[in-house]
Amino acid sequence: MHNISEIIGRIGDFYFAVQSQVFEITGVLEDSNGRIKLNARINEEILRKVKLDNEYQIWGTVDGIDITLLGCYVFPSCRCGKDTIFANLLAEPSEIIIGRSCSGDLKITKISAAISALNYMLPRMPFKQTVTSSKDAITIESVLSWEEISACDKYGKVSFKAGLSCNDSWEKVEYISAPSVEYHFSKPTSIKEAIPKIASVRNLFSFFADHYLPLENMEFADEDTRRLESGNVLCDCCIYLNNIENIDFPRAPFLIGTRCFAHNFDEVWNNWLQFYNENRVIPTLFYEIICNHSTHINRFLNLSQSLELYSRYYREKSAWELAIRDKYPYRNLSLKYRIEDILLYLDGYIEIEPEKIPILAKKISDFRNYFTHYDRTRQPEPSFYEVSSANIILRYILLVIVYKTVGIEQQYISECRRRSEYKHLKEDISIILKENKSLEHKDDK
Structure with missing residues (x-):
């Protein structure tokens, strides 16, 4: 190729x-x-x-x-x-x-993309190495032990597959684990529709990783691709994305690995597909964050907007019930009640005392109002530490919402709090609630 x-x-x-x-x-x-x-x-x-x-x-x-x-x-x-x-x-x-010279619409039957970062979604390193030594030779046996994970939807079949590439030269032989995602369509699909569909798989795994994942080595088969005698189809064309960004990503285990969803990936994938089609803006805002297009204040505003959109679409009634109970007098619902409702909805996932939930929600709402309306007479300017802590809290809330929505079990979601990024959530909440006196009077420098 x-x-x-x-x-x-x-x-x-x-x-x-x-x-x-x-x-x-x-x-x-x-x-x-x-x-x-x-x-x-x-x-x-x-x-x-x-x-x-x-x-x-x-x-x-x-x-x-x-x-x-x-x-x-x-x-x-x-x-x-x-x-x-x-x-x-x-x-x-x-x-x-x-691989194709075409004046019309290309009809894709299968599309795949390598994503090397998916190695970090596995529960262990993909290679097992056995070294045997004798007088005459040293033998190194490498085994890629990993079962395909797949799900079916109304468009076809999505698979997460193992792959192996080999680079050899005079002085060395190098084997590289090269996992990929693949979409095998039930009927030929326009290339303009096929590329966003394979990207939607990547976007789900980006939430599991909590960082950007690049699509690499995109390939496809179409109606002109020759079938093998077994009936299988090998991709024989390449797609080069001309607007791809060179964004680095951390080499670290995902928050949600394969052990958390391999047993129910069909359910997880179809839940994601429904959520993704209903709320394309939320993954888009998250993508802006993980690509480092928005940092600090812009990141805070993007996260706030993501949660507000989620509330409007899924929890409008329950958020208004809180406001009515509080005798809220206005026609436009405050972000305070939307955050409060989401925190109550996520009871058990975020460690915060019930009496502190309305106070935390009000603080976050005030931060957002300060940056969008800039009314110093109504809201004081939040400090650098307060915005940073709010970003961590809101990002974790967004991740939990997505994990819970797609069907990840609570025990696996709770384990995410052990990771260094989120293991100090209590301290971050305390900073916003002014319970941490050591940071209360520090400036933003």
Whole structure:
């Protein structure tokens, strides 16, 4: 199977349709700081017809390798010579398909993505090593012991699979555990729908990890892929995501590992799929946090918004019951009652005395109101320590909500509090409630 490095910097022949007319162009795929762009010469007719705000699909070959550029936005330019106009086209695709040259919609039957970080979701290291030594030789036996975890939904079958890659050279042989997720569709699916579906698997595991997980080595099979004699289908095309971010992630065990969901993954996956389809914004806000797009105050606001959205969709009635009982006089429900209701709902998951729940909820609501309305006469500015503690508490609440929603058992969720990130939740609550006097008067520096 070909990869992206084989088509960069080489001249290719491409085609694309403008106003129902197919044009042929010659160009080179160039790497510009990690983003691949097509640089091609065009004629005056293309220059006149192409639209800047349209999205185009460009297909062709580079050194005999079939290529399709999806979601291209084009930027034409020109310069005038003595008797000639020299026109150029710069096209930046959202995805690059290697292995198919297609003018229409690709119909995917299976898509997979390697995610090396999933090694840390396993209950133990994926390799077992046995070393035997004799006078003549040393033998090292490596065994990858890991059963496939799968679930079925209305779209097909999702699998979490073991994989193994080998790199050998004159002086060494290196084996690498390369786990992957795979979506085998029950009927051919558009590539524009298939990519978000494999990403939704990654997004669930991102919640289990509590950090960003990169999609690596995306491959797919389509209706033109040859079936093996066994009936199985091997992926024979690659997908290069042109807008991928280079974000580092911690090499540490996941909060929720395979032992927590392998026995009921079918239930967990279908619960996640329902939650994900109902509330796409909540995973999106979490994604912004784990990608470090939002830090400190912005992170606090994103977390607050996530919990408010969850409350509005799932717990509107119970949150209003608290407000009515409190004789709340306004038409728009305060975040205070939404946080209070969620804390009561999560009784047993978060160690806080019942009488402190309304006070904590009010404090968090006041913090949010300060940053959104900036009314110093009503709310004092929260300190750096208070915002940091609020971030830890709200992030843990969001994780627990997702874990509980998808069907992770309470004993496994409770174990998350033993991890270094969340084992001081009581102290974080005390900081917000001003019970920790040592930090009460410190400034934000």
